[in-house]
Amino acid sequence: MSFINDHTRKVRVYFMKHKGELFQHFLNFKVMVEMEKGVSIKCLRSDGGGEYFSNEFSEYLKEHGIQRKYSCSYSPQ
Numbered sequence: 538m539s540f541i542n543d544h545t546r547k548v549r550v551y552f553m554k555h556k557g558e559l560f561q562h563f564l565n566f567k568v569m570v571e572m573e574k575g576v577s578i579k580c581l582r583s584d585g586g587g588e589y590f591s592n593e594f595s596e597y598l599k600e601h602g603i604q605r606k607y608s609c610s611y612s613p614q
Contacts, residue, residue: 582606
């Protein structure tokens with residue numbers, strides 16, 4: 538999985554054995570960004586893959602005011 542900052546185009550890549558690891562990697566990434574940059578994540582854009590639809594992940598984003606946007610599945614944009 539990769540996280541790309543739209544403003545700086547900086548990329549962080551995380552390797553996973555299972556798609557279920559995505560939420561924990563996102564939490565780690567969020568903490569790192571907030572500590573390093575002093576800003577919060579405002580929007581998460583994904584391809585709509587099933588790993589992004591867990592109730593736990595959705596509730597977390599909602600609680601922290603992170604907007605979700607989806608691109609077409611299996612497209613890199």
